[in-house]
Amino acid sequence: MQNPNPPSLSDKWALILQSAIKSRDPFIGRCIHAPIIKHGLCLGVFLMNNLLNFYAKTGFFSDAHCLFHEMPLKTTFSWNTILSMHVKGGHLDSARQLFDEIPHPDSVSWTTMIVGYNHLGLFNTAINTFLRMVSSGISPTQFTFTNVLASCSAKKALNVGNKVHSFVVKLGLSGVVPVANSLLNMYAKCGDSVMAKVVFERMRLKDKSTWNTMISMHMQFGRLDLALSLFDQMSDPDIVSWNSIITGYCHQGRDIKALEMFSSMLKSSSLNPDKFTLASVLSACANPQSLKLGKQIHAHIVRVDIDTAGAVGNALISMYAKSGAVGIARRIVQLTGTSSLNVIAFTSLLDGYVKIGDINPAREIFDSLKCPDVVAWTAMIVGYAQNDLISNALALFRLMIREGPKPNSYTLAAMLSIFSSLASLDHGKQLHAVAMRLEEASSISVGNALITMYSRSGSIKDARKVFNQICSYRDTLTWTSMILALAQHGLGNVAIELFEKMLKINLKPDHITYVSVLSACTHVGLVEQGKRYFNLMKNVHNIEPTSSHYACMIDLLGRAGLLEEAYNFITNMPIEPDVVAWGSLLSSCRVYRNVDLATVAAEKLFFIDPNNSGAYSALANTLSACGKWEDAAKVRKSMKDRAVKKEQGFSWVQIQNKVHTFGVDDALHPQRDAIYRMISKIWNEIKKMGFIPDTNSVLHDLEQEVKEQILRHHSEKLAIAFALINTPEHSTLRIMKNLRVCNDCHSAIKYISKLVKREIIVRDATRFHHFNDGSCSCQDYW
DSSP states (O other), rough: OOOOOOHHHHHHHHHHHHHHHHTOOOOHHHHHHHHHHHTTOOTTTTHHHHHHHHHTTTHHHHHHHHHHHOSSSSOHHHHHHHHHHHHHTTOOHHHHHHHHHHSSSOOHHHHHHHHHHHHHHHHHHHHHHHHHHHTTTTOOOHHHHHHHHHHHHHHHHHHHHHHHHHHHHTTOOOTSHHHHHHHHHHHHHTTTHHHHHHHHHSSSSOHHHHHHHHHHHHHHHHOOOHHHHHHHHOOOHHHHHHHHHHHHHTTTTOOHHHHHHHHHHHHHHHOOOHHHHHHHHHHOSSSGHHHHHHHHHHHHHHHHTOOOHHHHHHHHHHHHHHHOOOHHHHHHHHHOOSSTTHHHHHHHHHHHHHHHTTTHHHHHHHHOOOOOOOOHHHHHHHHHHHTTTTHHHHHHHHHHHHSSSSHHHHHHHHHHHHHHHHHHHHHHHHHHHHHHHOOOOSSHHHHHHHHHHHHTTTTTHHHHHHHHHHHOOOHHHHHHOOOOOOHHHOOOOHHHHHHHHHHHOOOOOHHHHHHHHHHHHHHHHHHHHHHHHHHHHTSOOOOOHHHHHHHHHHHHHTTTOHHHHHHHHHHHHHOOOOOOHHHHHHHHHHHHOOOOHHHHHHHHHHHHHHTTTTHHHHHHHHHTTTOHHHHHHHHHHHHHHTOOOOOEEEEEEETTEEEEETHHHHOSSSTHHHHHHHHHHHHHHHHHTTOOOOGGGSSHHHHHHHHHHHHTTTTHHHHHHHHHSSOTTTOOEEEEEOOOOOOOOOOOHHHHHHHTTTTTEESSSEEEEETTTTETTTTOOO
């Protein structure tokens, strides 16, 4: 028998090079290069391609480049080898230049570029490269498909994914498990559960990745029963399978089920929990009731020596912080350092400190973060705001603008919320300009915050402008914010028209929308309309009324003088009436001077909240208004004996970024004398115009002259006098008050607006009053 031809020297060296690549031995390969040249074998394409491949895969990039440029003859394999080296090194720009120089790029060339773009997160470029590849007549391989489908998943590009799917079917690759799994993952990530199910059911061969993708998808969509059914069908679920179920339960708020599945995993399988399992079960323990179990899991982590520098450490910090054990969470931060502290853990820790009212340690941690991102900055600002540390929040935001990352829509919305609470229109407008400059003003969160800020600062006109710019987004909160704003500014009929338009375009209202529209009916006295909306909410939109909805209905009936009906409504409520419900009835009883019902409502309030100063004041004022001075005095004495402090009324106005606050008979302001001269002058002028002081608003048994002096020095009148002295003529005055404006002030301000020819906007405890040329937007119904 004749022996086969022995391998040539070229073949031997090619085999050695291939072996050196596998063994990652850089020295053997380099030793061969010189003999190849010496023996004149450098013209052989096969051997030179092997040498080029060796240099590229062992990290000798400069040697690979030199060899590539010296090769007299290059094949597509040569080009692909050097192209792959550039791509794996992350040098996409030079890789693209090389790709454009390839005489005849094949499927490997195109796929290499797609893989490179995909790994660097340039998903759109990867997808476009695939489309160019197909247009060039090059058939994709299974590796091309898995990578481009990964890009479609990342960008949620369902339309392109559908086209890729058609190519897969056309080329007969739908039965290839990795390709089918990529299709399945793409449909799941894009939210098309129907097509995901079709792909899954058509797969003849399924691996664990197939099952895990379907389980994860069902969990993500809240179909827990379907996910559990698939999980039970798996013969040997792996750790990813268990994690999908446990994490899914956590995301759906089913913490107990998550912990039960974790316990079942420990009992029924030999699998050890990994860092993802532990992070999920720790998040399920993030409440005071499960703190003991969380500590046991922490002990297990310490016992098996699991690294706590990353996800597990952050989950431990979040768990302890959310469970009220902020001190332990802080110690873990000190042990692990802040370099691996993620935003979720930081915000949990911050929230923990906020709840106990100790914000300084949170700021220390924030300051220790090397490069806090925009979420951390925002969380710290919100933490200050929640603790009423407004100046700190403002200072941190200014520091963020100067030195930190660019604020995002949530940062801006948080700051606008602060300005809303301050009713600071000037600051709010400045921040609106910042949002426009950052191109965030049209985002939903910022737009909604702007509507609220402008509304609470007294500029309903600007609020409507913002709404008109973003209403096309069909966001329920946007429409709800605008309806509530219109209602609070006395434009109840316009608010109701907007609500009807909302229903017409099939934008479903939520429970907050109904609170807003019922408030609108309350402010304009549309009792029957309010009743219709209440029934619509229950019977058509299937929204169960909350205490807020019931309080709106009581207020609606009470303000309209239907006190008995309001009382019957309270007694027939399916839920226990709260302070707001009885308070609304008591307030209406004071307006309509119904002593008997006022007494009943007050007694109910005292039972729920014995220290409710508003109940004492309202009952005493009702008795005083009906001339029952002795009974009123007894109520006030009872209030004093029980050390219940009455809420003091005050008003404030902001001028040139400074807030000026006034109480009744205020004697502390630096411009006191000028203010009192101004209000005395105004008082005499409006009396000449026909104003008659409503001395019944002074609910004390005093001489008429004394009553009139008290009325003249009410806090909102003093604020108006100060604003008239310190603002340009014809400019709008914006006055804020913490309590309901009294009848006398309401009447006086109408006359003042006509006298000084200015619009005066007064925000009291429940609404805005726009006074202009002698009339008010509430039409004297408030």
